[in-house]
Amino acid sequence: MIYTIDRANLISEQLKKFTTGYTHHVVGHYSNIYFWIGEVKEALNAIDNHKKRFDKMYDAQKDWIEEHGTIVHDFCPICGGKCEFSDGKQILPKFKYKTELLEARKNLVDSVYYFLIRCFKIELLTYDELKEKLDLIGTSIEPKDLNK
Template sequence: MTKYLGSLDFEKQRAKLISEQLRKFTDSYAYMVAGQFANIDFWINEAITSLKALDEHNIRFEKMYNAQKNWIEEKKVKVPDYCYICNGICELSHDGYITPDLPKQKIDKTEIRKKLINSVYYFLIRCYKVGLLDQEEMKSFCNQIGTDIDPYDLKK
């Protein structure tokens, strides 16, 4: 039976990659930060897209779940009952076929979401501290990713 590798796995990996990349910039040389700041719109857009995908995952999952459930019920779908002992169709189950399992929701998005926002925030702080943006621009970017500025972080 095929294991469901849902979009949440993809979304988490994408958020993790963006977070890791931005985290690297927080302690890079200033000239490297300046190079990445030249693409700030790209990085902010990537973060926003990733956050939106994480936030809307439950809606997409519910649609997929209901579509599979309805299909299985309407078509009376049966799949081979897998036997872990012989690695084949289970001969002990009724006709060797069962109703397929529906996908299970894996829900913990909180930590990866928080890590992504923090990575963007600390990249922005680094950009601020090396003089690539001012407080108003910083505030605008933070608003876009849904976070506030800690006044202590603005001390140079």
């Protein structure tokens, strides 16, 4: 898996643990809420800009290959050297994690959302504070989730 997805998933898992923990643990983790919101925002930014970074990497590799005539032969598993059937042509990376990026983004937003809903339900924050924090990550409140 790629770093961007791994990081988002790691943050999501932490927030899920916080959400289901004992109330006194939730209170402790809530005391660092701006740290966690910052982590979520950074991870969302990394997900949202992944394609741009990928395109820059792709273009840089393509330009280098063209400018330097880079040749890399395939590895031969039989002799351990250059494969005699390889043409030496470089294979550029392919963008292939779009679905996983979208899923990681959704899981990340959901995780922080449900952590904040839990904090609201145990009265660590008011409705306005909940709305303010959810605005920071670009999501809204589902009224049915506010039932205590």
